[in-house]
Amino acid sequence: MTYLDKIDMNKTYKVLNISSKDLIKRRFMDIGLVRGSKIKKVLESPFKGICAYNIMGTNFAIRNKEASKIEVEEDV
Amino acid sequence: MYKVTLAGNPNVGKSTIFNILTNDHQHTGNWAGKTVDNACGKYYYNNNYYKIYDIPGTYSLITMSPEEKIAKEFIVKNESDVTVVICNAINLEMSLNLVLQILSITPNVIVVVNLIDEARRRKIKIDLEKLSNLLMTPVIGCSALNKEGIEELKEKIEYQVMNKVVNKNKLISDIKEDTRANKLIEISNYIASNVVEIKDYKHLQKERKIDKILTNKITGIPIMLLLLFIIFWLTIVGSNYPSEFLSSFLFKLEEPLTQLLSFLPDFINSLLVHGVYKTTSWIISVMLPPMLIFFPLFTILEDIGFLPRIAFNLDPVFSKCSSCGKQSLTMCMGIGCNAVGVTGCRIIETKRERLLAILTNCFMPCNGRYPLMIAIISMFFLKSNSNLSSLFCASILVLFILLAILMTFLVNKILSKTLLKGSSQFFILELPNYRRIKIIPLIVRSIFERTLSVLLKSILIAIPFSIIIYIFTNISINGLSIVEYLRLYLDPLGKLIGLDGAILLAFILGQPANEIVLPILLMIYLNTSVLTNYDNLISLKNILLSNCWSIKTSICFLIFTLFHFPCSTTLLCIKKETNSNAWTLFSYFLPLIVGIILCLIVNFFFYLFS
Numbered sequence: 001m002t003y004l005d006k007i008d009m010n011k012t013y014k015v016l017n018i019s020s021k022d023l024i025k026r027r028f029m030d031i032g033l034v035r036g037s038k039i040k041k042v043l044e045s046p047f048k049g050i051c052a053y054n055i056m057g058t059n060f061a062i063r064n065k066e067a068s069k070i071e072v073e074e075d076v
Numbered sequence: 077m078y079k080v081t082l083a084g085n086p087n088v089g090k091s092t093i094f095n096i097l098t099n100d101h102q103h104t105g106n107w108a109g110k111t112v113d114n115a116c117g118k119y120y121y122n123n124n125y126y127k128i129y130d131i132p133g134t135y136s137l138i139t140m141s142p143e144e145k146i147a148k149e150f151i152v153k154n155e156s157d158v159t160v161v162i163c164n165a166i167n168l169e170m171s172l173n174l175v176l177q178i179l180s181i182t183p184n185v186i187v188v189v190n191l192i193d194e195a196r197r198r199k200i201k202i203d204l205e206k207l208s209n210l211l212m213t214p215v216i217g218c219s220a221l222n223k224e225g226i227e228e229l230k231e232k233i234e235y236q237v238m239n240k241v242v243n244k245n246k247l248i249s250d251i252k253e254d255t256r257a258n259k260l261i262e263i264s265n266y267i268a269s270n271v272v273e274i275k276d277y278k279h280l281q282k283e284r285k286i287d288k289i290l291t292n293k294i295t296g297i298p299i300m301l302l303l304l305f306i307i308f309w310l311t312i313v314g315s316n317y318p319s320e321f322l323s324s325f326l327f328k329l330e331e332p333l334t335q336l337l338s339f340l341p342d343f344i345n346s347l348l349v350h351g352v353y354k355t356t357s358w359i360i361s362v363m364l365p366p367m368l369i370f371f372p373l374f375t376i377l378e379d380i381g382f383l384p385r386i387a388f389n390l391d392p393v394f395s396k397c398s399s400c401g402k403q404s405l406t407m408c409m410g411i412g413c414n415a416v417g418v419t420g421c422r423i424i425e426t427k428r429e430r431l432l433a434i435l436t437n438c439f440m441p442c443n444g445r446y447p448l449m450i451a452i453i454s455m456f457f458l459k460s461n462s463n464l465s466s467l468f469c470a471s472i473l474v475l476f477i478l479l480a481i482l483m484t485f486l487v488n489k490i491l492s493k494t495l496l497k498g499s500s501q502f503f504i505l506e507l508p509n510y511r512r513i514k515i516i517p518l519i520v521r522s523i524f525e526r527t528l529s530v531l532l533k534s535i536l537i538a539i540p541f542s543i544i545i546y547i548f549t550n551i552s553i554n555g556l557s558i559v560e561y562l563r564l565y566l567d568p569l570g571k572l573i574g575l576d577g578a579i580l581l582a583f584i585l586g587q588p589a590n591e592i593v594l595p596i597l598l599m600i601y602l603n604t605s606v607l608t609n610y611d612n613l614i615s616l617k618n619i620l621l622s623n624c625w626s627i628k629t630s631i632c633f634l635i636f637t638l639f640h641f642p643c644s645t646t647l648l649c650i651k652k653e654t655n656s657n658a659w660t661l662f663s664y665f666l667p668l669i670v671g672i673i674l675c676l677i678v679n680f681f682f683y684l685f686s
Contacts, residue, residue: 047392
């Protein structure tokens with residue numbers, strides 16, 4: 001088990017738990033990021049601090065601060 | 077009359093479909109949140125009128141941001157006879173989530189799978205019939221760019237409003253409320269895996285490669301700057317000759333116009349020709365050529381999908397200044413027009429960050445101001461007329477824009493520590509797929525939607541003001557015109573910040589539109605009651621030099637062009653967006669204070685080294 005901000009590039013992970021505040025959690029839900037969804041890190045910003053993830057075929061940028069509240073495990 | 081609502085994720089081409097249906101010209105672009113307001117239009121089909129609403133894009137109806145609230149209210153109240161949900165063929169799964177949510181509140185839905193041509197090009201196969209069966213809803217494949225599928229859509233809309241469905245969709249009606257969100261995501265996943273078949277991953281890999289280069293640690297930022305540089309350089313090089321040609325042409329018409337209007341009393345005739353006509357032709361010849369080059373180039377970047385990458389690259393810096401990365405999108409819009417930039421700030425969700433973006437938007441030089449900057453830079457920093465020096469000129473302009481960006485960061489930081497305390501909030505930014513563009517429609521669109529509308533707006537504002545200025549310069553008390561009095565009055569303050577009274581007065585009188593600052597300034601310097609003709613930069617430079625302009629004056633002038641009060645249109649937009657007189661007043665003085673401080677610093681340095 002690890003956190004979303006620490007995952008390797010281009011490997012698929014499965015979301016285990018989201019411990020963000022309610023409002024943010026709902027926002028994640030909007031873009032299809034819930035417990036059980038598959039997620040892949042695809043890009044890193046040149047200044048760090050924010051990464052892009054592929055969720056349901058679409059790329060979204062999420063800041064590391066929020067990503068660190070999402071527990072994931074590698075999907076096998 | 078039937079009511080039709082267009083819904084869909086951000087950036088799936090809703091506005092494009094809306095424009096085709098209604099023959100309208102709403103602005104479109106390849107990034108999330110381009111449409112921030114409800115748009116409404118109408119079309120006629122088979123003896124019936126259809127009123128059509130284009131609502132802001134949303135990923136979901138579980139509300140949070142203002143645009144989502146608008147979207148939900150609209151559909152929930154069930155005001156429309158049919159809701160058309162537009163999906164993106166390239167990432168259908170994401171769109172399906174919203175389709176299912178909308179199906180759970182209204183049964184009258186038509187699903188449109190847009191960008192079907194892009195999907196074909198990427199070898200993504202979508203089984204539309206199967207999709208229709210699974211969703212129990214009519215589905216249409218469509219390519220808005222090629223106007224493919226639009227007729228079919230009109231037919232389907234007609235059929236649907238005539239034969240309304242009343243029963244709720246079985247697919248979702250059984251799901252319990254508390255597990256609905258998760259369940260819907262599962263269902264979209266299931267449907268997508270059943271109807272979408274990706275036969276070739278080459279395109280996807282190619283896009284990832286481009287993304288890697290554009291957001292790379294070493295190449296990312298230089299490429300951004302280089303693109304900015306190239307755009308400005310092309311604008312500078314390309315607009316010089318057309319400007320001269322236009323002005324000489326327009327000013328030649330002045331004489332015949334006076335003759336034509338000779339039946340009017342002398343004063344009115346002169347007011348119309350030397351006041352109104354001359355100001356208008358100034359604006360057209362100075363502004364039109366740069367806009368004709370800049371806007372299409374900028375629209376290309378926008379349509380391809382480059383802007384969200386800028387936001388992605390710069391967000392960490394914004395985050396350090398306690399503001400939102402999406403602010404870089406509104407700053408880019410500000411380079412076109414600050415009023416548009418201010419309105420665009422609605423894409424920023426939290427109020428504090430939105431306010432920061434609104435207040436600092438006018439730091440970005442709009443299209444009324446950079447022609448002014450280009451003129452001054454060419455006069456004072458350009459030695460000869462070679463290509464090399466136009467490159468130099470563009471680099472100086474980029475440097476000033478970097479200064480503007482730097483000040484935006486700094487002021488963001490200072491405001492978040494003082495008046496607008498708080499740290500940067502959470503945000504999600506979509507990085508859309510790159511899209512192919514069609515050059516000719518794009519140029520036509522950028523000319524009609526942007527260039528002409530901006531030009532028209534500035535002319536409309538300039539006309540009443542040119543009358544006021546004309547009166548000011550032509551009414552004299554004790555041998556001095558009102559303008560002269562004001563100039564003498566402002567002179568000490570102007571001198572203090574490295575400018576002079578005439579420059580300050582020109583900026584004040586140029587309040588309605590910054591593009592008339594330079595002509596007003598010349599009018600004051602030449603002490604004429606009418607605007608001078610724009611012939612070439614050398615004669616302009618001589619006028620400025622004979623009024624004690626130096627390198628220092630030109631630098632201070634450039635700084636003051638970047639940082640002074642926002643123009644009237646922008647102020648009106650700020651008032652509308654913040655809904656507060658206090659913030660509007662603050663937004664008036666904020667850039668002014670920044671400008672005065674920077675000019676004082678420049679003055680101080682010149683004082684030290686001379």
